[in-house]
Amino acid sequence: xxxxxxxxxxxxxxxxxxxxxxxxxxxxxxxxxxxxxxxxxxxxxxxxxxxxxxxxxxxxxxxxxxxxxxxxxxxxxxxxxxxxxxxxxxxxxxxxxxxxxxxxxxxxxxxxxxxxxxxxxxxxxxxxxxxxxxxxxxxxxxxxxxxxxxxxxxxxxxxxxxxxxxxx
Numbered sequence: 001x002x003x004x005x006x007x008x009x010x011x012x013x014x015x016x017x018x019x020x021x022x023x024x025x026x027x028x029x030x031x032x033x034x035x036x037x038x039x040x041x042x043x044x045x046x047x048x049x050x051x052x053x054x055x056x057x058x059x060x061x062x063x064x065x066x067x068x069x070x071x072x073x074x075x076x077x078x079x080x081x082x083x084x085x086x087x088x089x090x091x092x093x094x095x096x097x098x099x100x101x102x103x104x105x106x107x108x109x110x111x112x113x114x115x116x117x118x119x120x121x122x123x124x125x126x127x128x129x130x131x132x133x134x135x136x137x138x139x140x141x142x143x144x145x146x147x148x149x150x151x152x153x154x155x156x157x158x159x160x161x162x163x164x165x166x167x168x
Contacts (some may be wrong), residue, residue: 021062034065116155
């Protein structure tokens with residue numbers, strides 16, 4: 001399967017995959033990220049695996065991505081569940097070590113983003129911080145929508161890798 005075939009599959013199936021994730025993850029940003037993750041995995045697999053039924057394979061990859069995303073979200077929620085034993089009253093202020101940890105994590109993620117190639121960093125910031133659509137970013141930067149998606153996927157992979165090192 002060629003990159004062009006994956007691109008065609010992307011054009012035909014992206015909205016269905018995004019709806020699939022929207023129902024399972026119940027968060028628009030997570031659904032967008034999971035959709036991009038799915039097509040990135042599909043692109044990687046297509047280079048090394050003979051795929052007889054690309055559409056079926058795509059949805060199998062999507063189910064796998066949804067499972068992993070759901071498990072990750074459950075782990076992250078569990079991290080924020082406080083043990084209420086021994087507490088006399090609710091604390092109005094965040095615990096100091098949480099504040100310090102959050103700031104350190106934020107700095108590490110900022111350094112990760114700063115370490116991206118300039119165009120990749122620029123695309124990621126326009127997408128995630130400014131909330132621009134992929135089409136708007138492509139128009140603004142004079143690049144293809146496909147290139148925008150590749151930059152976002154690369155940035156998300158770097159951030160995910162760093163986040164996994166920080167959290168676990």
